Amino acid sequence: MTDIQEILEKVTSKYGKQRSALMPALQAIVKEKNYLSDEDIVAVAKTFDLSTAEVYGTATFYTFLDTVPRGKYVIRVCKTISCHMAGKDEIIEALQKTLKIKVGETTVDKKFSLLTANCMGWCHKGPVMLINDEVYPELTPQKAIEIIQSYQQK
Amino acid sequence: MENKLKKVDLIFCKTCQDDIEVVKKALKRNPDDIINEIIDSGLKGRGGAGFPTGLKWKFAKAQPSDIKYVVCNADEGEPGTFKDREILDQVPTKVLAGMAICAYCIGAKEGFIYLRAEYNFMLNKLNQIVEEFNSKMKEVGLNFEIQIRSGAGAYVCGEESALFESIEGKRGEPRNKPPFPTVVGLFGKPTVINNVETFVYTAMINHLGAQRFKELGTQDSRGSKVFSVSGDTPKAGIYELELGMTVEDFVKEFGDGDTKAVQVGGASGHCVPRKKFENTIIGFEGIPTGGSMMLFNSSRSMYNVLKDYLEFFTEESCGQCTPCRVGCQQLLKGIEAVKRGERPASYLEELKKLAQTMRIAAKCGLGQSVANPFISIVDNFKEEIIY
Ligand SMILES: Cc1cc2nc3c(=O)[nH]c(=O)nc-3n(C[C@H](O)[C@H](O)[C@H](O)COP(=O)(O)O)c2cc1C
Ligand code: SF4
Ligand code: FES
Numbered sequence: 140m141t142d143i144q145e146i147l148e149k150v151t152s153k154y155g156k157q158r159s160a161l162m163p164a165l166q167a168i169v170k171e172k173n174y175l176s177d178e179d180i181v182a183v184a185k186t187f188d189l190s191t192a193e194v195y196g197t198a199t200f201y202t203f204l205d206t207v208p209r210g211k212y213v214i215r216v217c218k219t220i221s222c223h224m225a226g227k228d229e230i231i232e233a234l235q236k237t238l239k240i241k242v243g244e245t246t247v248d249k250k251f252s253l254l255t256a257n258c259m260g261w262c263h264k265g266p267v268m269l270i271n272d273e274v275y276p277e278l279t280p281q282k283a284i285e286i287i288q289s290y291q292q293k
Numbered sequence: 294m295e296n297k298l299k300k301v302d303l304i305f306c307k308t309c310q311d312d313i314e315v316v317k318k319a320l321k322r323n324p325d326d327i328i329n330e331i332i333d334s335g336l337k338g339r340g341g342a343g344f345p346t347g348l349k350w351k352f353a354k355a356q357p358s359d360i361k362y363v364v365c366n367a368d369e370g371e372p373g374t375f376k377d378r379e380i381l382d383q384v385p386t387k388v389l390a391g392m393a394i395c396a397y398c399i400g401a402k403e404g405f406i407y408l409r410a411e412y413n414f415m416l417n418k419l420n421q422i423v424e425e426f427n428s429k430m431k432e433v434g435l436n437f438e439i440q441i442r443s444g445a446g447a448y449v450c451g452e453e454s455a456l457f458e459s460i461e462g463k464r465g466e467p468r469n470k471p472p473f474p475t476v477v478g479l480f481g482k483p484t485v486i487n488n489v490e491t492f493v494y495t496a497m498i499n500h501l502g503a504q505r506f507k508e509l510g511t512q513d514s515r516g517s518k519v520f521s522v523s524g525d526t527p528k529a530g531i532y533e534l535e536l537g538m539t540v541e542d543f544v545k546e547f548g549d550g551d552t553k554a555v556q557v558g559g560a561s562g563h564c565v566p567r568k569k570f571e572n573t574i575i576g577f578e579g580i581p582t583g584g585s586m587m588l589f590n591s592s593r594s595m596y597n598v599l600k601d602y603l604e605f606f607t608e609e610s611c612g613q614c615t616p617c618r619v620g621c622q623q624l625l626k627g628i629e630a631v632k633r634g635e636r637p638a639s640y641l642e643e644l645k646k647l648a649q650t651m652r653i654a655a656k657c658g659l660g661q662s663v664a665n666p667f668i669s670i671v672d673n674f675k676e677e678i679i680y
Contacts, residue, residue: 159480161462166410166443200464200611201445203410219372220560220601221523221587257448257605258372259411262587263522263529272413 143182146171151186161187161197165204173213173252174205202256210245210252212290215269218255221262230266231255233280237287250291298542299535301509301517304493305383312386315500316393317433324354324398331495334503335515340366340451340488341558341583342658346495349485352475353399356483361401363392363437364460364479364486367408368444368451371559372605373585376519377489378412379531384493385419389426389439391492394499395485396437404439405479407456410446448609452657453478453486455611466613467657488583490519511537514576518584524556525549525590537578541570543586551590554673559585560602561662564595566673595674596632600625602666610659617660620651624667628678638679641671 150167154160164186168179175183175198184191198204205213216222216231231253235241238251245252261267264276268283275286303309319327332347353361365388369377381388392404406423408416420441427438442460444450450459454468457479478484487495494516498506506516514536523529526547544552555565557573557580565573565580573579575586589598603625612618627644630636648664655661671678 158462159460162442162445162459166445197462197464200466201447203444203446219605220598221373223597223601224524224593256411256446257609258370258374260369260375260378260409262373262375262524263531265523269411272416274411274414 143168143172143179147182147186156187158187158189161189161194165194165198165201169204173209173211174207176208180206208245208249210250212250212270213252213254214287215254215256215259216242217257217259217261217265217267219258219262221258222265222267225265227255227266229280230268230278230283233283234287237284251287298538298546299509301533301535303497303517304380304387304490304519304533307384310387310497310500312390312496313429313433315390315496316397316430316435319394319499320397320433320435324400327394327398327499328354330503331498334498334506335510336491336494336498336506337514337577338488339490339494339518339583341371341561341581343577343581346487346491349475349487350395350398352473353401353483353485356476358483360403360480360482361399362479362482362484363395363399363401363404364453364456364484365392365404365406365489365492366451366453366456366486367406367412367489368448368456369409369412369489370448370451370609371561371583371585372602373521373523373556373559373587374583375521375523376531376584378415380489380493380519381408381412381419382415385422386426387493387496388489389423391487391494391496392439393426393430393435393437394496395487395492397435399483399485401485402436402438404437405460406439406441407444407450407460408441409444409451413443416441416443447611448605449611449657449659452659455657456486457484464611466611467659469656490584509535511574511576511578513578518582520582520584520586522547522586522588524587525552525593526588536576538575539571539579540565540573540575543575544570544588547586548588549590551592552588553591553593554589554595556585556587556589556598556666558582558665559587560605561659561665563665564598564669564673569673595670595677596628599628599666599670599678602670603628603663606659606663611657614654614656614660616651616654617656617663620647620655620660621663623647624663628671631679638675641675641678645671 450465455465459465
C-alpha cells in the first residue's frame with residue numbers, strides 16, 4: 140500500500156498546495172486506500188494547512204469520499220427510477236447472496252463493499268453497477284454474479 | 294398520420310467539422326461578431342435552465358478582469374440523463390473547441406471540465422485528448438489550457454455555484470445568487486459555465502453559421518437537442534431531435550403502445566399524463582428539458598415513481614437551507630402517510646402548498662424544482678397516490 144505522504148506529494152506537485160488541490164488529494168487517497176482514515180485526514184489537513192474539521196467536513200459531503208473502511212472493490216448498484224424499473228432489486232439480492240453481505244457492508248476478507256447509489260447515467264441500459272471506476276450495464280442477476288466471480292479470482 | 298418528429302445528425306457527426314480548423318476560423322473573427330452570431334442563433338443552454346448562451350458570453354466578456362474562466366459542466370446527474378457522457382465519449386474535441394472559442398471571446402486563459410465521478414472510466418482517455426488539444430491551442434496561438442476535475446458523487450454539484458465550490462476544494466453547497474457566475478464565478482472571477490452539449494452547438498454555429506441552426510426548431514426553441522430516452526420504451530437510447538415536437542409526437546415514436554405518462558426533464562422535471570400529450574410541447578415554450586425523457590406504461594405505479602424521486606431529492610439535498618432539507622423529508626413522509634391511510638387525502642393539498650413554498654424559499658434549483666414532479670404527479674395521478 141502506498142504511503143500517505145507519497146500520495147500527497149504526487150498530488151501537490153501537480154496541483155499545488157492551495158485549497159483547490161484538496162479534492163484531487165482526497166480522491167487520490169480513496170483510489171489507493173479505498174477510504175479516508177482519521178490519520179489520513181490529519182495528514183491532509185497538515186499538508187494543506189487546514190483544520191482537520193474542515194477537511195473532514197469537505198470529505199463527508201461527497202458520497203464517493205468514504206470515511207469508513209471499504210473493501211478493495213466498491214460495488215455501487217444504481218437504485219434510481221429507470222434501473223428500479225429495470226430490476227435493480229433482483230441484482231442487489233443476487234449480490235447480497237453471492238457476497239453474503241447486506242447493502243452497506245464489507246466482506247470479511249475486505250475485498251468487496253456493496254453499496255447503492257443514485258443515477259449513474261446509463262438509464263437506457265439498466266440495471267447498472269459500478270465496481271470502482273468500471274461500469275457494468277445491462278445486468279441480469281446471473282451476469283452480476285459472474286462479474287463478481289471474476290473479481291473474486293483477481 | 295404523419296409523424297412530426299425530426300431526427301437530426303449534427304452533434305455526433307464525426308466528419309462534419311475539423312475541430313481545430315473551427316477554432317482557427319474563430320480566431321480570425323472579432324469576438325463580438327462571434328457572440329452576436331450565437332445570440333442571433335437563439336441558442337439556449339442545454340443543461341436544463343435554458344439561459345441564452347450568447348448573452349452569457351457577452352456578460353462575461355463585459356467584465357473587466359484579467360482572470361476569467363470557462364467551465365464545462367459535465368456533472369450530468371439528473372436521473373434519466375446520459376447524453377453528455379455519450380458526447381464526451383464520441384465527439385470530445387467538439388466540446389473542447391466550443392470551450393476554446395468561448396475563452397477567446399471572453400478573454401479566459403484557463404478552462405475546467407467538471408466530470409462526474411461516475412464517468413471516471415473515461416478519465417484517462419479524456420485527459421489525453423485534452424492534453425493534445427491544449428498543445429494544439431498553443432500551436433494555433435490561443436493562450437488557453439483546459440484541465441479536468443472529477444466530482445465525487447453529489448448531484449447538487451451540477452448546480453453551477455456548487456460546482457465552483459467543489460473545484461475550489463469545499464463542500465458543494467450552492468451560493469446565493471446574485472452575483473451570477475459571469476460576474477463572480479470560479480475563484481471569485483467572471484466565469485462562463487455551460488453544459489457539454491451547449492459548447493458543441495457553439496462550435497457548430499461558428500462553423501455552419503447561425504442560419505443552419507435557426508432553420509431547426511421553433512421561435513422559442515431554436516435548433517436540435519440531444520435526448521436521453523429511458524423507461525418503458527423499446528427504443529431506449531440517445532437521439533438528436535429537432536425541438537418543438539409535442540409529447541404525442543414523441544410517444545408515437547418511442548412509446549411501447551401503452552404509455553400512460555412521460556416525465557420530461559428528469560426527476561426535477563414535469564410529469565405529463567396521457568390526456569395532455571397532444572397539447573404539450575417539448576421545448577422552452579412548453580416543458581423545457583435537459584434531455585431526460587422517461588416513459589411509464591400502465592403497469593407502473595406513479596406513487597412509486599414519485600416516492601423514488603422524493604427519496605432521490607432527500608438524499609441529494611445539500612441540507613444547507615431549511616425549506617429544502619426539511620421540505621423534501623416531509624413531502625416523502627407525507628405521501629407515505631397518505632398511502633398508509635394515516636392522513637386523509639386532503640393532506641395532499643397541504644403537501645402541495647409545502648412544495649410551492651419550497652419553489653419560492655429554497656436557495657437553489659434543487660429545492661426549487663421539487664415542486665415540478667410533486668405537483669404534476671399528485672395532480673394527475675391522485676388516485677394512485679391515495680389508494
Ligand atoms: C441541482 C442542480 C443540478 C444541476 N445539474 C446540472 C448538470 O448536471 N449539468 C448541467 O449542465 N447543468 C446542471 N444544472 C444547471 C447548471 O446550474 C447551469 O445552469 C448550467 O450548467 C448552465 O449551462 P447551460 O446554460 O449551457 O445549460 C444543475 C442545476 C441544479 C439546480
Ligand atoms: S435548495 Fe436544497 S440543495 Fe439547494 S441549497 Fe438549499 S438545501 Fe442545498
Ligand atoms: S437510473 Fe440507473 S443509471 Fe440512471
